[in-house]
Amino acid sequence: MFGLDKKDTRLLMVVAIITFCAPILLNPFPTESALAQFNAGYPDLMQRFVIFGIFAIGFNILFGLTGYLSFGHAAFLGVGSYSAVWMFKLLSYNVIPAIIFSVLTAGIFAVVIGYISLRRSGIYFSILTLAFAQMSYSLAYSVLTPITNGETGLQVYGNDPQYLKGDGPDVTHLFGLEMRSTAEINLGAWTFDFSIGYYMCAIIMLISFYLAIRVFRSPFGLMLRAIKANQTRLNYTGISPRPYMLAAFVISGMYAGLAGGLLAAMDPLAGAERMQWTASGEVVLMTILGGVGTLLGPVLGAGFIKYAENIFSKINENILHSWFSFLPDGIEEAIVWIFARFVGEGWHLTLGLMFMLIVIFLPGGLVEGGQRIARLLGSKNKNASDSTSAE
Amino acid sequence: MGILDIKDVGKRFGGLQALGDVNLSVAENTCHAIIGPNGAGKSTLLNCLIGKLIPDTGSVMFDGQSVLGRSAHEICQMGISRVFQTPEIFSDLTVIENMMIPIFAKRDGSFKLDGISAFMKHKAVLEQAEQMLEDMNMADKRYMNAASMSRGDKRRLEIGMCLSQNPRLLLLDEPTAGMARADTNNTIDLLKQIKDERDITIAIIEHDMHVVFSLADRITVLAQGTPLVEDTPENIKGHPKVKEAYLGEAQH
Numbered sequence: 001m002f003g004l005d006k007k008d009t010r011l012l013m014v015v016a017i018i019t020f021c022a023p024i025l026l027n028p029f030p031t032e033s034a035l036a037q038f039n040a041g042y043p044d045l046m047q048r049f050v051i052f053g054i055f056a057i058g059f060n061i062l063f064g065l066t067g068y069l070s071f072g073h074a075a076f077l078g079v080g081s082y083s084a085v086w087m088f089k090l091l092s093y094n095v096i097p098a099i100i101f102s103v104l105t106a107g108i109f110a111v112v113i114g115y116i117s118l119r120r121s122g123i124y125f126s127i128l129t130l131a132f133a134q135m136s137y138s139l140a141y142s143v144l145t146p147i148t149n150g151e152t153g154l155q156v157y158g159n160d161p162q163y164l165k166g167d168g169p170d171v172t173h174l175f176g177l178e179m180r181s182t183a184e185i186n187l188g189a190w191t192f193d194f195s196i197g198y199y200m201c202a203i204i205m206l207i208s209f210y211l212a213i214r215v216f217r218s219p220f221g222l223m224l225r226a227i228k229a230n231q232t233r234l235n236y237t238g239i240s241p242r243p244y245m246l247a248a249f250v251i252s253g254m255y256a257g258l259a260g261g262l263l264a265a266m267d268p269l270a271g272a273e274r275m276q277w278t279a280s281g282e283v284v285l286m287t288i289l290g291g292v293g294t295l296l297g298p299v300l301g302a303g304f305i306k307y308a309e310n311i312f313s314k315i316n317e318n319i320l321h322s323w324f325s326f327l328p329d330g331i332e333e334a335i336v337w338i339f340a341r342f343v344g345e346g347w348h349l350t351l352g353l354m355f356m357l358i359v360i361f362l363p364g365g366l367v368e369g370g371q372r373i374a375r376l377l378g379s380k381n382k383n384a385s386d387s388t389s390a391e
Numbered sequence: 392m393g394i395l396d397i398k399d400v401g402k403r404f405g406g407l408q409a410l411g412d413v414n415l416s417v418a419e420n421t422c423h424a425i426i427g428p429n430g431a432g433k434s435t436l437l438n439c440l441i442g443k444l445i446p447d448t449g450s451v452m453f454d455g456q457s458v459l460g461r462s463a464h465e466i467c468q469m470g471i472s473r474v475f476q477t478p479e480i481f482s483d484l485t486v487i488e489n490m491m492i493p494i495f496a497k498r499d500g501s502f503k504l505d506g507i508s509a510f511m512k513h514k515a516v517l518e519q520a521e522q523m524l525e526d527m528n529m530a531d532k533r534y535m536n537a538a539s540m541s542r543g544d545k546r547r548l549e550i551g552m553c554l555s556q557n558p559r560l561l562l563l564d565e566p567t568a569g570m571a572r573a574d575t576n577n578t579i580d581l582l583k584q585i586k587d588e589r590d591i592t593i594a595i596i597e598h599d600m601h602v603v604f605s606l607a608d609r610i611t612v613l614a615q616g617t618p619l620v621e622d623t624p625e626n627i628k629g630h631p632k633v634k635e636a637y638l639g640e641a642q643h
């Protein structure tokens with residue numbers, strides 16, 4: 001279907017169903033229960049899952065297929081956000097022009113940065129991209145303040161022109177459908193939130209995912225994998241790797257721009273911290289954690305990291321005390337103290353440990369973990385897990 | 392004037408004169424063997440033909456056009472394919488994918504952006520790749536990861552990848568090294584067949600004299616970067632200089 005083979009269609013369908021049911025699937029615990037804080041089914045977080053999923057899917061087209069590790073992709077995320085907010089300021093709160101413009105500007109930036117960075121490969125390429133991103137970050141705080149509004153961050157003010165606004169809404173919307181509008185459905189002890197913003201991001205993520213599958217399976221994708229496999233042979237096969245690399249770089253930059261635009265569409269704010277090297281590093285972590293070069297990996301990795309960031313970071317000592325209150329006092333104190341290092345502000349420690357464990361024991365990331373479990377279960381339906389790999 | 396004309400080509404690596412004034416002309420549709428002891432400069436000479444090395448002096452003309460200063464992919468698109476001394480294939484890709492890439496390159500040129508169609512659905516390319524694998528006796532390995540094959544198989548795959556582009560000049564650097572006897576004979580048969588059926592010029596470096604004498608129309612003996620003699624296989628066999636420089640050296 002849609003020009004995909006059976007395995008890929010099945011993968012796309014599974015992802016689509018999970019994405020559409022996410023508001024239910026991610027809220028497994030009754031609203032009032034002690035475990036409700038593990039629920040992730042609220043719009044704000046779910047939007048982050050799919051938006052960073054898009055970011056990672058695009059990053060994987062570059063890193064997963066060609067092996068070129070960019071350490072500056074957050075620059076495109078930031079550029080996308082700024083572009084979107086400018087569209088809100090100049091035109092209206094309609095998200096469509098904003099999203100289109102953010103993809104375009106990120107694409108143009110990617111052409112320039114890619115053209116220069118791709119003169120080198122390996123570590124030098126990574127350093128060049130990192131340098132560009134850090135430069136953008138610093139410029140956003142200094143000389144570019146008129147465009148970026150410096151430390152305050154770019155936002156929409158009452159006296160902005162908004163030439164096309166008319167009597168449209170005062171919040172981001174899709175032809176009148178407000179992004180923040182949410183249907184809250186109560187089912188017994190459970191509450192589920194279905195928000196317009198999430199579903200718009202989800203549909204865009206599915207389209208991005210679908211396009212990424214097409215790229216993976218195309219002659220272009222084959223050439224990108226050939227670059228990773230053996231650039232020498234590719235050269236002596238009559239292929240010029242440079243334009244292929246640039247195309248991959250620009251495509252992944254546009255994905256990042258799209259993600260940045262969507263972040264602004266959900267919350268019309270853009271700040272330079274979005275371009276910082278930590279943000280660039282995060283997408284690398286997402287891709288590696290999920291499984292480099294696999295179709296599903298980046299999405300899984302993005303969800304995983306955003307979940308950890310939002311859920312583990314919220315657990316504090318009081319919550320820990322309530323969990324372990326059944327233990328004798330001294331032991332409770334000790335256990336809570338230990339756990340407290342790994343949650344709340346210490347969630348980075350948890351993430352770091354998990355990252356190390358995965359890189360050492362599961363170099364193929366979560367996808368490889370899934371495949372191993374499937375094999376352990378003696379699942380005959382081996383194809384399902386294989387369909388996530390590039391080959 | 393041959394299809395390939397090498398004039399006064401010299402190449403130094405630091406203090407080492409790897410090639411000194413090599414003159415060599417390869418006639419169209421012949422097989423020209425280059426033999427010589429280890430370190431004679433044979434691979435270096437091939438590297439100078441395909442843009443991997445730029446000679447310090449001299450000129451290299453292919454079909455009336457200079458190859459010097461062109462990039463590797465341009466030279467390949469002119470019709471020169473090269474099999475390397477250590478097999479250069481796309482490891483981690485399947486055998487059939489390895490075979491399809493050169494066919495795409497031949498068909499679409501050095502760059503074509505097609506990110507939407509599925510490459511496995513390019514029927515003509517796929518069929519040609521499968522036919523080539525059939526010819527190379529590798530059809531059963533088509534979905535194997537190329538990296539996991541034996542050295543001999545990798546080399547055969549590489550030869551197949553080069554042949555699939557229908558090159559006008561095929562450069563082979565010890566194509567049968569690391570192959571079992573039976574595979575070597577298969578390769579000889581294949582190359583003979585290609586030579587008979589197609590308009591192809593072959594330049595081959597080889598230590599295995601059985602291969603050289605089965606294929607070559609002319610032989611150049613290279614020693615310490617300079618050609619000693621160039622002649623027909625019959626004359627080379629008994630040539631005293633060759634015995635001294637090459638066969639003598641090969642014995643210890």
Ligand SMILES: Nc1ncnc2c1ncn2[C@@H]1O[C@H](COP(=O)(O)OP(=O)(O)OP(=O)(O)O)[C@@H](O)[C@H]1O
Pocket residue numbers: 404407409427428429430431432433434435436476
């Ligand atoms: N890139 C290089 N840098 C420095 N020296 C080199 C380089 N390539 C080759 N050489 C040297 O040049 C000389 C010729 O090497 P070359 O590989 O051309 O020999 P060959 O005739 O192919 O030998 P063999 O039969 O062992 O393959 C050798 O002494 C080698 O060490």
Ligand SMILES: [Mg+2]
Pocket residue numbers: 433434435476564
């Ligand atoms: Mg050699």
